[in-house]
Amino acid sequence: MIETLLISVIIIAVAMALLLVKVLWKKDGRFSSQHIHDCEAMRERGIHCVIEQDREAREKGSAY
Numbered sequence: 001m002i003e004t005l006l007i008s009v010i011i012i013a014v015a016m017a018l019l020l021v022k023v024l025w026k027k028d029g030r031f032s033s034q035h036i037h038d039c040e041a042m043r044e045r046g047i048h049c050v051i052e053q054d055r056e057a058r059e060k061g062s063a064y
Helices: 002-025 040-045 050-060
Strands: none
Touching: none
């Protein structure tokens, strides 16, 4: 039991360290946005987030 807990803590610590390295080496020290509305390629294809798609469907009065 204790071995499993120790291995889990080590894996999480390594993952956090790798994320820290990415933040420190990246310009402005941030991750890019993961939101669909911030992605140029998705906007060009006409893909919106589910909230926007739901709002558009409600405005049109269509049901799923």
